[in-house]
Amino acid sequence: MEFKVLGPIVAVNKRLVFTPSAPKVKQVLALLVLRANHVVSLETIIDELWGDHPPRTAITTAQTYIYQLRRAFVMELGDKLGDRAIVTAPPGYVLRTPEESLDFRNFERLAERARACRTAGDTEASARWTESALAMWQGVPLANVERGPVLQNYVSRLEEKRVSVRELHIRSAMELKRYHELVAELRSLVLEYPFNEWFQTQLVLALNKAGRRVEALQAYQKARVLLRDELGLDPSDDLRRAQQEVLNSPS
Template sequence: MEFKILGPLEVSHNGHLCTPRAPKVKQVLALLLLRANQVVSLDSFIEELWGEKSPQTAVTTTQTYIYHLRKALIRANDKNQTEEKIRTAAPGYILRAEEENLDIKRFDSFIARAQSSMAVGEFGRASQYASQALALWRGAPLAGVDCGNILRGYTVNLEERHIAALELRVRAEMELGNYREMIADLRSLVTVHPLNEWLHAQLIIALNKSGRRSEALHAYQTVRDLLRRELGLEPSLELWRLHQEILAASSRSHPAHGPVPSSHGLVPSAPRRSPAHRASVPAL
């Protein structure tokens, strides 16, 4: 039996979908899957399902949801497989799932391999593993599931892990020197994640390294205008330095014209900015 949470919640067996339909049962299953192979307490189920407004019947109602979920999984499973996926384990319940049967566990495994490959300079292998991890995503995690406080926290965490995986693949491809090949992907990524300055920086670098200097400068102007408009901030120090390096390289390639002075005849100062930045930008 296969479980998927990196997108709409899905349960399948031998290629046939058998996802529970009842909203509360799906909510219970989602929490069990996110804590697969760990005991989920009754208190956690009650917090997820009702928050601070739990009814007096919360315990028995939760047990009823577990009962219906167990029946659904047993009914979907092969008749000759009698092992229950969900077991009672004080102070709650546990769902057993192997790595190959749960997409989030496969995702984590691929990312761990990608990170190990990056650490030893095997960038091609790192990109391959990161791509395999990203291929498991089918949309917003737990799409279609009514999420309470606990599941909402998990979905935020999953979205951040997805972004980290995207950045990991980008880093690997940039280390391989695949600047031109990454431009289209990076344009798409900064559209989906417009406030991610690190991704904008990689797009600027990729354009510049591909000989598209004017487009790189335009990309910087775009993110600067966006940050000013949306957040009232100047670009990070790393982005500003990247912009200055491209301008300096442009001046060196056209020495006859000399540098373009500012309105006061001085090089513009670095923008004032909060010290929190996503990541350092590779040197040109």
């Protein structure tokens, strides 16, 4: 059985795709998956589901959600898999599953391979591994799950890791002079992360290297206005240097 959280959460057993329909049961599953093979305390489950205002029946209700999840696993995946998937382990519960069955763990392993290749000077391999890692993403993590404080922290950390791998991919692709194919990717990134000046800088540089000097200056101007109007900031030194590189390049 595989568990996917880099997008809508799903459990996959061969060709069978299963997702709980009840929102809070889905939250509990997300917690168990993100802490797979480690104990998730009942206290953590309650904190995720209700924050600082748990009902008096919180313990019993949380235990009911675990029961419902176990029963759903049995119904969807069969007695053998369902009964062994979630086990009681004081002070809470554990989802037992191989690490390779978790998409976010596989993403992290691929990212580590990419970093190792870059450190070793193999830029081509680093670019390939980052592409493989990023291809595992299907959208916003836990896109179909209501997120309380605990899950939101996990999602934020996953997003930060994704940004880091995207930066690594851009660095590798720039070194390989893949400027033309990077432009579309960088345009998408600056829309998604408009205040990330590193992405803005790389877009200016990639456009210029691709022979699109006017568009590079337009990208710089757009970034400068955004930073001024939204944050009251001047462009960073790196972004200004990118503009200067464009101005100094042959027409």
